[in-house]
Amino acid sequence: xxxxxxxxxxxxxxxxxxxxxxxxxxxxxxxxxxxxxxxxxxxxxxxxxxxxxxxxxxxxxxxxxxxxxxxxxxxxxxxxxxxxxxxxxxxxxxxxxxxxxxxxxxxxxxxxxxxxxxxxxxxxxxxxxxxxxxxxxxxxxxxxxxxxxxxxxxxxxxxxxxxxxxxxxxxxxxxxxxxxxxxxxxxxxxxxxxxxxxxxxxxxxxxxxxxxxxxxxxxxxxxxxxxxxxxxxxxxxxxxxxxxxxxxxxxxx
Amino acid sequence: xxxxxxxxxxxxxxxxxxxxxxxxxxxxxxxxxxxxxxxxxxxxxxxxxxxxxxxxxxxxxxxxxxxxxxxxxxxxxxxxxxxxxxxxxxxxxxxxxxxxxxxxxxxxxxxxxxxxxxxxxxxxxxxxxxxxxxxxxxxxxxxxxxxxxxxxxxxxxxxxxxxxxxxxxxxxxxxxxxxxxxxxxxxxxxxxxxxxxxxxxxxxxxxxxxxxxxxxxxxxxxxxxxxxxxxxxxxxxxxxxxxxxxxxxxxxxxxxxxxxxxxxxxxxxxxxxxxxxxxxxxxxxxxxxxxxxxxxxxxxxxxxxxxxxxxxxxxxxxxxxxxxxxxxxxxxxxxxxxxxxxxxxxxxxxxxxxxxxxxxxxxxxxxxxxxxxxxxxxxxxxxxxxxxxxxxxx
Ligand SMILES: Cc1ncc(COP(=O)(O)O)c(C=O)c1O
Numbered sequence: 052x053x054x055x056x057x058x059x060x061x062x063x064x065x066x067x068x069x070x071x072x073x074x075x076x077x078x079x080x081x082x083x084x085x086x087x088x089x090x091x092x093x094x095x096x097x098x099x100x101x102x103x104x105x106x107x108x109x110x111x112x113x114x115x116x117x118x119x120x121x122x123x124x125x126x127x128x129x130x131x132x133x134x135x136x137x138x139x140x141x142x143x144x145x146x147x148x149x150x151x152x153x154x155x156x157x158x159x160x161x162x163x164x165x166x167x168x169x170x171x172x173x174x175x176x177x178x179x180x181x182x183x184x185x186x187x188x189x190x191x192x193x194x195x196x197x198x199x200x201x202x203x204x205x206x207x208x209x210x211x212x213x214x215x216x217x218x219x220x221x222x223x224x225x226x227x228x229x230x231x232x233x234x235x236x237x238x239x240x241x242x243x244x245x246x247x248x249x250x251x252x253x254x255x256x257x258x259x260x261x262x263x264x265x266x267x268x269x270x271x272x273x274x275x276x277x278x279x280x281x282x283x284x285x286x287x288x289x290x291x292x293x294x295x296x297x298x299x300x301x302x303x304x
Numbered sequence: 305x306x307x308x309x310x311x312x313x314x315x316x317x318x319x320x321x322x323x324x325x326x327x328x329x330x331x332x333x334x335x336x337x338x339x340x341x342x343x344x345x346x347x348x349x350x351x352x353x354x355x356x357x358x359x360x361x362x363x364x365x366x367x368x369x370x371x372x373x374x375x376x377x378x379x380x381x382x383x384x385x386x387x388x389x390x391x392x393x394x395x396x397x398x399x400x401x402x403x404x405x406x407x408x409x410x411x412x413x414x415x416x417x418x419x420x421x422x423x424x425x426x427x428x429x430x431x432x433x434x435x436x437x438x439x440x441x442x443x444x445x446x447x448x449x450x451x452x453x454x455x456x457x458x459x460x461x462x463x464x465x466x467x468x469x470x471x472x473x474x475x476x477x478x479x480x481x482x483x484x485x486x487x488x489x490x491x492x493x494x495x496x497x498x499x500x501x502x503x504x505x506x507x508x509x510x511x512x513x514x515x516x517x518x519x520x521x522x523x524x525x526x527x528x529x530x531x532x533x534x535x536x537x538x539x540x541x542x543x544x545x546x547x548x549x550x551x552x553x554x555x556x557x558x559x560x561x562x563x564x565x566x567x568x569x570x571x572x573x574x575x576x577x578x579x580x581x582x583x584x585x586x587x588x589x590x591x592x593x594x595x596x597x598x599x600x601x602x603x604x605x606x607x608x609x610x611x612x613x614x615x616x617x618x619x620x621x622x623x624x625x626x627x628x629x630x631x632x633x634x635x636x637x638x639x640x641x642x643x644x645x646x647x648x649x650x651x652x653x654x655x656x657x658x659x660x661x662x663x664x665x666x667x668x669x670x671x672x673x674x675x676x677x678x679x680x681x682x683x684x685x686x687x688x689x690x691x692x693x694x695x696x697x698x
Binding site: 101102103104105106108109112116119124125126148149150151152153154155175176177178179181199200201202204205206209224227228229232 | 320321322323324325326328329467468473474477480481484485486487488582583584585586587588595597598599600601602
């Protein structure tokens with residue numbers, strides 16, 4: 052069974068952390084993954100940097116640009132991750148934009164992911180219907196779970212369609228925004244979280260965008276299986292004089 | 305083979321809507337409504353009236369006698385430079401602002417490179433009393449000060465795009481991010497035949513008035529609706545799409561697309577996307593784009609800010625791959641020379657973008673009987689600084 056599905060069965064709220072591969076330094080990728088696992092994180096999203104990250108706010112834009120400047124490429128990332136399964140047990144997901152994957156070749160990309168032991172992919176600009184028509188068979192052949200997003204604007208009908216294609220969890224974008232731009236959740240969000248929870252979908256939901264601390268994590272996971280932190284973690288790696296990953300994770304839950 | 309868009313939003317294998325889910329409701333709303341709205345008699349009436357009385361259409365199809373004598377062929381200039389705000393861009397912004405109003409949107413965003421599309425958007429927003437926010441690369445803001453001032457006079461807010469290379473591509477990213485952040489009340493007026501479906505088709509339809517006029521104007525002057533050639537410069541491809549539109553399926557009419565070679569196609573400083581590009585995804589469209597082997601989008605270069613885009617519209621990618629259009633790359637130097645030549649021979653100062661189209665007469669020979677229509681997409685006022693520096697005119 053895919054590690055993501057196994058993890059989703061555990062009777063606890065999940066904390067997933069996103070970071071940009073190759074940031075702050077090119078060779079930090081593996082260290083960060085190991086530290087995150089040691090600190091008790093449940094799942095990791097490894098960001099494959101892209102020159103034009105449309106759905107991301109300033110924090111991830113800057114980390115992506117720096118990672119590219121550091122020399123990160125698709126091939127370099129795969130090389131860094133080659134032996135990752137010798138030590139790391141938790142689910143690993145690669146999150147990246149579609150163009151670099153297309154240039155690598157979708158089939159080759161999926162095969163390499165499977166060989167390494169990557170469990171899933173999140174590709175924000177690969178639309179559900181294009182995936183369903185053209186790429187689903189390739190992903191499934193390699194045992195990869197593709198994770199789709201929903202937002203407060205996604206129609207009920209479309210949520211059911213996305214639920215029907217999803218094989219792991221649904222990535223619930225907390226509000227109409229790019230990454231890293233919210234400051235706390237209001238009534239509107241909690242209503243939306245409840246509305247989706249009440250739909251009793253086949254796939255559990257994990258909430259992302261705007262989760263930055265214990266308070267937002269707690270609010271989000273009241274109505275969902277877990278939550279994803281991205282920009283706040285990258286800010287921690289960038290700004291804090293205390294760059295300890297375990298201290299960051301402890302501050303969340 | 306068809307050169308128009310198919311029902312799935314593709315030109316051949318190019319096009320589609322490769323957008324994050326956050327944009328899906330906006331783009332889907334537009335996709336479901338744009339043809340319906342455009343077909344409404346009421347919409348048509350308002351659109352045509354504004355094109356006539358506000359933009360000043362039809363734009364003349366001018367027989368350039370001295371230019372024709374020089375190159376021994378019959379050259380007609382489609383005078384989009386005489387439009388209000390000085391370029392073809394306003395045809396599209398008039399159409400889209402009417403679309404936005406009918407979709408109930410009251411906040412308008414746009415991207416701009418040189419500022420022509422930004423000015424055209426700010427203009428129609430002033431006309432309709434709608435809020436206008438224009439994203440413009442920090443570097444472009446510095447080098448296009450007069451257009452920044454124009455937008456501000458027209459009441460627009462100009463927001464510097466500080467990410468990436470801080471030029472047109474990044475301004476487009478910022479506009480898209482704004483749309484993600486404002487999914488309900490905002491319409492994004494894209495400035496060319498680029499972006500996710502239905503934008504390329506919608507913008508082409510708003511620009512199609514150009515070839516519609518060419519047909520009847522040529523009938524009056526040459527007693528035929530068909531030119532032998534239609535020539536246009538291509539940045540994103542909107543003036544070309546407009547000039548080609550009604551000739552796309554008629555292969556008697558040859559199409560020539562002129563791209564900016566910058567310092568030369570092989571120089572590393574070029575914007576000749578069709579030759580240098582590879583199939584990929586940019587700003588929500590599958591098309592040809594300039595990128596690294598690893599799929600990172602690279603920075604183009606051209607002396608003309610309006611041609612300085614790393615992608616090209618999916619219609620043009622298809623015209624290139626199917627050989628329906630001939631693609632020619634023109635260097636900075638050749639474009640500048642051709643621009644100056646038009647000034648001297650015809651008393652018309654062209655936009656540097658349009659000068660690229662004019663430069664093909666030095667490269668390609670036409671028959672004396674050929675009717676060659678060139679899209680003179682804009683006037684050169686905005687480029688005076690560049691002309692002055694280049695030719696040391698001060
Ligand atoms: C005068 C003029 N011509 C051409 C272009 C290129 O755009 P497109 O290829 O969409 O016509 C521009 C863009 O700013 C322009 O201002």
